[in-house]
Amino acid sequence: MPTLAYTAPSTVEEAVRALAGASGLAKVLSGGTDLLVQLRSGRTKPSLIVDTKKIPGIFGIREENGGFVIGAATPGAVIGECAALARAWPGVVEAANLIGSTQVQGRASLAGNLCNASPAADSVPALIAARATCTIVGSKGERAAPVESIATGPGRTSLAPDEFIIAFHLPKRPAHAADAYLRFIPRTEMDIAVVGAAVNVTLDAAGVCTDARVVLGAVAPTAVLVPDAAAALIGRKLDETALAGLDKAARAACKPINDKRGTIEYRTKVAGVMARRAAAIAFQRAGER
Amino acid sequence: MAKHHVSTTINGEPTEFLCEPQLTLLDVLRDELRLTGSKEGCSSGDCGACSVTVDGRLVCSCLMLAVEAEGKSIETVEGMAHGHDLHPLQQKFLEHAALQCGFCTPGVLVAAKALLDRNPNPTETETRYWLAGNLCRCTGYDKIVRAVLDAAAEMRGQARA
Numbered sequence: 369m370p371t372l373a374y375t376a377p378s379t380v381e382e383a384v385r386a387l388a389g390a391s392g393l394a395k396v397l398s399g400g401t402d403l404l405v406q407l408r409s410g411r412t413k414p415s416l417i418v419d420t421k422k423i424p425g426i427f428g429i430r431e432e433n434g435g436f437v438i439g440a441a442t443p444g445a446v447i448g449e450c451a452a453l454a455r456a457w458p459g460v461v462e463a464a465n466l467i468g469s470t471q472v473q474g475r476a477s478l479a480g481n482l483c484n485a486s487p488a489a490d491s492v493p494a495l496i497a498a499r500a501t502c503t504i505v506g507s508k509g510e511r512a513a514p515v516e517s518i519a520t521g522p523g524r525t526s527l528a529p530d531e532f533i534i535a536f537h538l539p540k541r542p543a544h545a546a547d548a549y550l551r552f553i554p555r556t557e558m559d560i561a562v563v564g565a566a567v568n569v570t571l572d573a574a575g576v577c578t579d580a581r582v583v584l585g586a587v588a589p590t591a592v593l594v595p596d597a598a599a600a601l602i603g604r605k606l607d608e609t610a611l612a613g614l615d616k617a618a619r620a621a622c623k624p625i626n627d628k629r630g631t632i633e634y635r636t637k638v639a640g641v642m643a644r645r646a647a648a649i650a651f652q653r654a655g656e657r
Numbered sequence: 658m659a660k661h662h663v664s665t666t667i668n669g670e671p672t673e674f675l676c677e678p679q680l681t682l683l684d685v686l687r688d689e690l691r692l693t694g695s696k697e698g699c700s701s702g703d704c705g706a707c708s709v710t711v712d713g714r715l716v717c718s719c720l721m722l723a724v725e726a727e728g729k730s731i732e733t734v735e736g737m738a739h740g741h742d743l744h745p746l747q748q749k750f751l752e753h754a755a756l757q758c759g760f761c762t763p764g765v766l767v768a769a770k771a772l773l774d775r776n777p778n779p780t781e782t783e784t785r786y787w788l789a790g791n792l793c794r795c796t797g798y799d800k801i802v803r804a805v806l807d808a809a810a811e812m813r814g815q816a817r818a
Contacts, residue, residue, distance in 0.1 A: 400722065400725075401717075405700075471705055475717075
């Protein structure tokens with residue numbers, strides 16, 4: 369094993385300097401629930417680990433301009449305990465809380481789930497549906513990017529080697545708006561999504577959909593935003609025409625693989641079903657507020 | 658390889674150790690500090706046998722670097738009993754025979770204590786979901802769940818019917 373160094377800087381500048389100056393592979397550590405497994409198995413062999421958790425603002429949740437800022441390393445358990453966030457963004461919170469066991473929830477973060485770049489990451493479809501953006505820091509300063517621009521393929525991201533995510537931003541909600549995330553697994557807990565579906569909708573006072581975002585997980589190399597599926601909902605109440613259009617558009621967007629969790633045909637069929645069910649939950653939640 | 662000096666608190670005792678950066682908290686607890694109650698089952702965060710709390714938060718000690726323990730307060734299964742007085746969960750696990758080989762038991766006890774610390778009156782469903790990350794290959798879980806619910810009742814000062 370090559371010599372591994374560890375640093376836990378207390379400022380963004382120090383962290384970026386450490387990442388930029390690393391001689392070999394440098395890995396960013398937040399909750400570590402993926403990184404430590406990869407270290408132990410030898411799948412990743414970094415020369416440096418930069419633990420970001422001592423950087424101010426990277427941990428915790430705050431309301432800002434009517435929206436929310438979630439620190440990149442905030443664990444799922446803390447996200448689940450934030451009642452105001454769960455009220456505004458129930459789909460994002462339920463997606464984040466589906467990751468792993470109670471123990472994993474004690475550590476696993478949104479930045480880790482996103483940057484591990486698994487096609488089946490549960491929180492990612494919900495964040496994309498929510499129009500979440502992330503604040504990225506690096507040698508060239510700070511930039512903002514939509515969540516859908518980060519993962520570029522399994523295990524790959526668009527971040528430069530000296531960049532890392534410091535926070536996620538969820539926008540302000542209009543009235544009658546809500547989201548939902550569902551995943552299909554063949555058991556009730558502790559599994560990786562066969563298919564995930566996130567739906568985020570805004571309704572008018574009569575229950576007609578005025579805005580929608582539909583995102584699928586585990587059916588392509590990255591989470592897929594499906595504008596055609598959203599278009600099937602916009603301008604309609606949740607009737608069978610809307611649901612059938614959503615189902616069809618969701619299936620059409622699938623480019624899954626065959627693996628032990630499901631065949632291409634199975635994943636494609638289930639994607640339509642999950643999209644329908646997530647839409648029904650999102651519409652119901654939106655109608656109640 | 659540069660060793661890191663770590664100052665932490667384990668079961669209320671200020672504790673210091675030296676460790677290499679790749680070691681997990683579980684490695685140091687067991688091999689350095691000789692707190693061998695926490696077990697290594699899978700080393701991938703699936704089995705929960707290494708469960709401890711860090712600043713009150715339940716985690717797998719195999720999924721945390723030992724250097725991350727700096728400044729934290731860690732509780733392990735060794736901190737549950739007071740001398741010869743078992744924690745009610747430990748007592749109920751004996752009464753209900755909620756273990757066979759015992760390998761998962763320390764992790765289950767730590768996880769169950771974390772549950773009862775925040776929810777003194779969990780339902781069976783809540784208990785089963787909370788403990789979903791603690792695998793037991795012997796008992797089939799029924800006795801474990803019954804022991805946790807019975808301990809919860811006793812800690813609330815109620816006898817369970």
